[in-house]
Amino acid sequence: xxxxxxxxxxxxxxxxxxxxxxxxxxxxxxxxxxxxxxxxxxxxxxxxxxxxxxxxxxxxxxxxxxxxxxxxxxxxxxxxxxxxxxxxxxxxxxxxxxxxxxxxxxxxxxxxxxxxxxxxxxxxxxxxxxxxxxxxxxxxxxxxxxxxxxxxxxxxxxxxxxxxxxxxxxxxxxxxxxxxxxxxxxxxxxxxxxxxxxxxxxxxxxxxxxxxxxxxxxxxxxxxxxxxxxxxxxxxxxxxxxxxxxxxxxxxxxxxxxxxxxxxxxxxxxxxxxxxxxxxxxxxxxxxxxxxxxxxxxxxxxxxxxxxxxxxxxxxxxxxxxxxxxxxxxxxxxxxxxxxxxxxxxxxxxxxxxxxxxxxxxxxxxxxxxxxxxxxxxxxxxxxxxxxxxxxxxxxxxxxxxxxxxxxxxxxxxxxxxxxxxxxxxxxxxxxxxxxxxxxxxxxxxxxxxxxxxxxxxxxxxxxxxxxxxxxxxxxxxxxxxxxxxxxxxxxxxxxxxxxxxxxxxxxxxxxxxxxxxxxxxxxxxxxxxxxxxxxxxxxxxxxxxxxxxxxxxxxxxxxxxxxxxxxxxxxxxxxxxxxxxxxxxxxxxxxxxxxxxxxxxxxxxxxxxxxxxxxxxxxxxxxxxxxxxxxxxxxxxxxxxxxxxxxxxxxxxxxxxxxxxxxxxxx
Amino acid sequence: xxxxxxxxxxxxxxxxxxxxxxxxxxxxxxxxxxxxxxxxxxxxxxxxxxxxxxxxxxxxxxxxxxxxxxxxxxxxxxxxxxxxxxxxxxxxxxxxxxxxxxxxxxxxxxxxxxxxxxxxxxxxxxxxxxxxxxxxxxxxxxxxxxxxxxxxxxxxxxxxxxxxxxxxxxxxxxxxxxxxxxxxxxxxxxxxxxxxxxxxxxxxxxxxxxxxxxxxxxxxxxxxxxxxxxxxxxxxxxxxxxxxxxxxxxxxxxxxxxxxxxxxxxxxxxxxxxxxxxxxxxxxxxx
Ligand SMILES: Cc1cc2nc3c(=O)[nH]c(=O)nc-3n(C[C@H](O)[C@H](O)[C@H](O)COP(=O)(O)OP(=O)(O)OC[C@H]3O[C@@H](n4cnc5c(N)ncnc54)[C@H](O)[C@@H]3O)c2cc1C
Ligand code: SF4
Ligand code: SF4
Ligand code: SF4
Ligand code: SF4
Ligand code: SF4
Numbered sequence: 026x027x028x029x030x031x032x033x034x035x036x037x038x039x040x041x042x043x044x045x046x047x048x049x050x051x052x053x054x055x056x057x058x059x060x061x062x063x064x065x066x067x068x069x070x071x072x073x074x075x076x077x078x079x080x081x082x083x084x085x086x087x088x089x090x091x092x093x094x095x096x097x098x099x100x101x102x103x104x105x106x107x108x109x110x111x112x113x114x115x116x117x118x119x120x121x122x123x124x125x126x127x128x129x130x131x132x133x134x135x136x137x138x139x140x141x142x143x144x145x146x147x148x149x150x151x152x153x154x155x156x157x158x159x160x161x162x163x164x165x166x167x168x169x170x171x172x173x174x175x176x177x178x179x180x181x182x183x184x185x186x187x188x189x190x191x192x193x194x195x196x197x198x199x200x201x202x203x204x205x206x207x208x209x210x211x212x213x214x215x216x217x218x219x220x221x222x223x224x225x226x227x228x229x230x231x232x233x234x235x236x237x238x239x240x241x242x243x244x245x246x247x248x249x250x251x252x253x254x255x256x257x258x259x260x261x262x263x264x265x266x267x268x269x270x271x272x273x274x275x276x277x278x279x280x281x282x283x284x285x286x287x288x289x290x291x292x293x294x295x296x297x298x299x300x301x302x303x304x305x306x307x308x309x310x311x312x313x314x315x316x317x318x319x320x321x322x323x324x325x326x327x328x329x330x331x332x333x334x335x336x337x338x339x340x341x342x343x344x345x346x347x348x349x350x351x352x353x354x355x356x357x358x359x360x361x362x363x364x365x366x367x368x369x370x371x372x373x374x375x376x377x378x379x380x381x382x383x384x385x386x387x388x389x390x391x392x393x394x395x396x397x398x399x400x401x402x403x404x405x406x407x408x409x410x411x412x413x414x415x416x417x418x419x420x421x422x423x424x425x426x427x428x429x430x431x432x433x434x435x436x437x438x439x440x441x442x443x444x445x446x447x448x449x450x451x452x453x454x455x456x457x458x459x460x461x462x463x464x465x466x467x468x469x470x471x472x473x474x475x476x477x478x479x480x481x482x483x484x485x486x487x488x489x490x491x492x493x494x495x496x497x498x499x500x501x502x503x504x505x506x507x508x509x510x511x512x513x514x515x516x517x518x519x520x521x522x523x524x525x526x527x528x529x530x531x532x533x534x535x536x537x538x539x540x541x542x543x544x545x546x547x548x549x550x551x552x553x554x555x556x557x558x559x560x561x562x563x564x565x566x567x568x569x570x571x572x573x574x575x576x577x578x579x580x581x582x583x584x585x586x587x588x589x590x591x592x593x594x595x596x597x598x599x600x601x602x603x604x605x606x607x608x609x610x611x612x613x614x615x616x617x618x619x620x621x622x623x624x625x626x627x628x629x630x631x632x633x634x635x636x637x638x639x640x641x642x643x644x645x646x647x648x649x650x651x652x653x654x655x656x657x658x659x660x661x662x663x664x665x666x667x668x669x670x671x672x673x674x675x676x677x678x679x680x681x682x683x684x685x686x687x688x689x690x691x692x693x
Numbered sequence: 694x695x696x697x698x699x700x701x702x703x704x705x706x707x708x709x710x711x712x713x714x715x716x717x718x719x720x721x722x723x724x725x726x727x728x729x730x731x732x733x734x735x736x737x738x739x740x741x742x743x744x745x746x747x748x749x750x751x752x753x754x755x756x757x758x759x760x761x762x763x764x765x766x767x768x769x770x771x772x773x774x775x776x777x778x779x780x781x782x783x784x785x786x787x788x789x790x791x792x793x794x795x796x797x798x799x800x801x802x803x804x805x806x807x808x809x810x811x812x813x814x815x816x817x818x819x820x821x822x823x824x825x826x827x828x829x830x831x832x833x834x835x836x837x838x839x840x841x842x843x844x845x846x847x848x849x850x851x852x853x854x855x856x857x858x859x860x861x862x863x864x865x866x867x868x869x870x871x872x873x874x875x876x877x878x879x880x881x882x883x884x885x886x887x888x889x890x891x892x893x894x895x896x897x898x899x900x901x902x903x904x905x906x907x908x909x910x911x912x913x914x915x916x917x918x919x920x921x922x923x924x925x926x927x928x929x930x931x932x933x934x935x936x937x938x939x940x941x942x943x944x945x946x947x948x949x950x951x952x953x954x955x956x957x958x959x960x961x962x963x964x965x966x967x968x969x970x971x972x973x974x975x976x977x978x979x980x
Contacts, residue, residue, distance in 0.1 A: 617886075617887075618885075618886050618887035619886070620753075620783075620884055620885045620886045621756075621782055621783070622781045622782060622783070622884075623781070623782045624781070624965075624967060624968045627964075627965070627967075627968030627969060628968045628970075646757050647757060648756075648757050649757070649782070667967075667968065669885060669889065669917045670885040670886065670887055670888060670889055670892070671889055671892055671897060672887075680894075680895050680897075681894075681895060684895040
């Protein structure tokens with residue numbers, strides 16, 4: 026075997042601590058090496074040409090490059106070698122940067138180590154075999170999880186490009202949080218007015234299959250070939266029969282018992298309900314936890330009045346499976362729960378603000394509902410306790426965010442903006458009212474955002490007080506807000522009629538569970554993790570699974586929409602090819618020695634191990650052995666490490682290669 | 694005993710089992726493994742304090758050769774091996790006809806009578822004299838006062854040793870090993886078709902009879918039993934050189950229990966410790 030060795034200086038990165046010419050010289054004397062040289066930037070065009078030239082002139086069979094991490098440029102060098110006529114998998118990388126120059130100071134020692142690393146790689150490459158990439162077909166269909174604005178945008182983009190989309194929404198209607206907002210910063214256009222047409226477009230789009238009131242149960246497979254099981258929760262209403270006339274909800278005797286989720290608990294809804302008039306699909310569901318029929322077996326009022334016989338009390342959850350090539354996660358956020366006794370013990374809550382105790386201490390989304398024309402007060406600013414117009418209103422920012430002791434250390438990012446919006450909306454409706462905002466900093470980066478906040482202060486005369494509020498208590502129907510003006514260095518006491526807490530956006534509670542189902546990572550807050558914070562912000566670590574919107578981090582609508590379109594574009598890139606090329610680095614079972622214990626199957630995170638029956642010519646079962654599904658195997662090597670009798674090998678990392686490396690090390 | 698014979702005879706007559714793996718007494722009064730194929734054979738089956746062997750070791754040989762159920766006579770300790778083999782896909786519960794026996798201890802030295810000083814280590818800490826499940830149960834349960842668990846005392850002593858002292862202790866023990874592999878052959882959990890020591894391309898385990906080779910063999914065997922050894926002590930009984938092999942396997946079993954609350958071979962439904970990942974697994978070993 027003729028081996029060529031190329032040592033890269035990586036500019037100064039390797040060259041500063043490793044004497045590359047010396048390494049190259051030492052490599053020239055290794056058995057099998059017929060060519061050895063060093064160069065400033067091997068990955069550059071001239072650098073790659075040196076490799077190609079040497080392959081052609083010296084008829085090399087294999088190449089070892091001493092450079093940066095294979096993570097960085099293995100593909101580059103493999104491609105270069107393939108274009109000069111040798112198999113890509115006859116290339117090995119010795120990591121002279123991360124494993125050597127970056128972590129050492131002494132030039133002589135580092136050079137010695139670099140020579141060792143090169144020798145290990147040279148010994149290893151002698152046991153490499155030419156491999157062919159695996160080609161797998163791509164299912165050109167997408168699954169979008171979550172029907173907020175992010176999911177809607179992603180679904181429309183993909184569908185408009187001509188590919189089918191399955192949109193799964195866990196609530197009875199799509200729309201997400203945006204459907205609850207009154208007007209949106211920084212332009213103050215009506216949220217529903219810009220959102221509803223898109224919801225309808227989704228519903229009517231021939232390429233979009235909308236599965237509302239549904240959740241993803243299980244995901245199998247891999248990029249280009251996912252098999253998704255979806256639970257369709259029982260609506261107790263036959264979707265195909267219902268015309269959305271709304272008679273059932275009107276007649277339902279349970280009017281007071283259930284709090285409207287859509288109105289954030291500020292109004293009531295019936296047991297059979299559509300969340301809001303513009304809901305898509307406009308099909309009600311029965312909330313079995315409050316329905317009289319489900320509790321006592323009597324009532325059936327809705328069933329009696331429905332002319333279409335659409336009510337079905339016996340409906341059960343059903344399961345559907347969908348084959349898709351890509352998955353976009355757009356499950357959004359929820360608001361930090363600020364009650365004194367928070368549901369999750371890790372949140373300490375803000376008992377001193379009296380949320381949940383005083384009716385007139387509300388959160389941002391509740392204010393959105395009060396300010397909204399479709400809300401419980403039809404858009405009039407009236408406080409919840411006595412439905413009077415508040416003359417003094419206090420907004421408190423950063424409740425739960427930027428507060429490690431009681432909430433989360435991150436900045437919830439949108440609260441500065443929505444608080445300015447709230448104060449403005451208030452002033453536009455209550456002309457003689459006074460609005461106060463307690464803030465820590467004002468963060469209004471974004472196009473026309475700073476101008477928007479200035480407008481609130483300068484044109485609408487909102488009083489911004491820098492400082493935190495220490496306590497709120499009720500006295501004679503007023504809320505006494507005690508805080509501090511840190512700029513003036515003075516304590517402040519405001520007798521307010523209504524207090525709005527700008528509570529932090531936090532990750533959905535079930536996000537970690539969904540992440541485990543999808544095999545993607547999440548951060549310590551429960552937000553889904555991108556593959557690279559700068560260069561791959563919408564990809565996840567699992568190929569073919571992308572992120573959109575507030576499920577990734579606190580985001581406003583424009584950012585969510587942009588991210589959704591980016592995720593859609595990533596899916597479309599995938600659909601651009603008919604076949605996907607996959608690395609041939611996969612596991613292989615030695616059927617003659619496999620004992621069929623199936624420990625490998627237990628440890629495989631990708632469900633890539635199957636059972637295979639071996640029969641003789643008469644069809645008698647001889648044994649049952651493990652079998653690797655080459656489409657599913659990701660080449661992680663876990664099975665390889667687990668098998669007690671070493672009956673599984675990882676192609677491309679086979680025992681001979683590893684032993685050659687270890688032996689070369691032992692000879693040092 | 695007559696009860697055992699009757700159960701087996703019926704099982705073979707009624708074809709509840711194709712054959713029964715059990716014990717018989719030879720003419721020198723030694724109790725040995727015996728396969729009863731006919732109702733007449735069943736007459737020869739016996740059980741006593743001398744029925745030491747763990748018969749489950751034979752089961753994996755029949756795993757793909759099922760043509761009617763396999764009958765097997767088990768003590769409660771042996772049943773753990775059966776359970777473990779089912780958990781590890783070596784045999785199916787449905788392919789077995791399990792004849793449990795109430796056991797009140799077996800001998801250490803088969804040439805001598807059963808008494809306090811002649812008891813297997815495992816019996817001294819045995820939790821259940823009656824197998825937890827079976828298709829038929831034979832033998833009356835007899836009370837017997839068990840001597841102290843002296844192995845546990847020795848283990849506590851070893852625990853207190855420094856790493857160097859422990860290494861020295863085991864080096865001295867493994868020094869004796871003659872690489873006969875009897876410990877592996879007798880172990881019900883060592884059912885691999887090709888043991889890792891036999892893998893020669895490349896050679897994973899140094900198979901030479903040197904201290905290094907002996908050490909790597911014994912350690913790899915012990916490690917392959919981590920979370921899997923069911924504690925039948927057959928390896929130690931088989932070892933011609935008297936190496937106290939169960940000091941290692943029992944210790945690992947104890948750690949599996951103290952750290953994960955898991956005992957292999959005690960549940961047909963619980964996921965095996967090895968190969969199961971849970972987000973609540975301890976990570977404090979990562980320093
Ligand atoms: C008080 C307040 C005011 C705001 N005002 C503005 C504003 O004026 N301008 C602006 O730009 N932004 C504003 N925002 C931010 C805006 O709400 C978000 O940017 C936007 O809603 C994010 O959209 P999304 O689709 O990513 O998430 P969401 O709107 O949260 O939608 C997520 C959807 O996914 C569904 N879902 C969740 N989990 C699952 C699951 N497991 N399976 C299936 N479906 C699931 C949910 O039911 C929901 O329909 C405001 C936010 C708040 C709290
Ligand atoms: S772990 Fe090894 S012996 Fe067991 S089934 Fe898998 S390949 Fe076969
Ligand atoms: S290498 Fe083994 S454990 Fe990893 S994905 Fe492939 S089959 Fe599964
Ligand atoms: S290692 Fe020894 S004690 Fe454990 S199961 Fe095997 S033979 Fe029995
Ligand atoms: S020692 Fe390990 S490889 Fe050998 S038979 Fe036992 S479990 Fe299998
Ligand atoms: S039985 Fe004893 S001597 Fe034989 S291989 Fe095992 S430990 Fe060594």
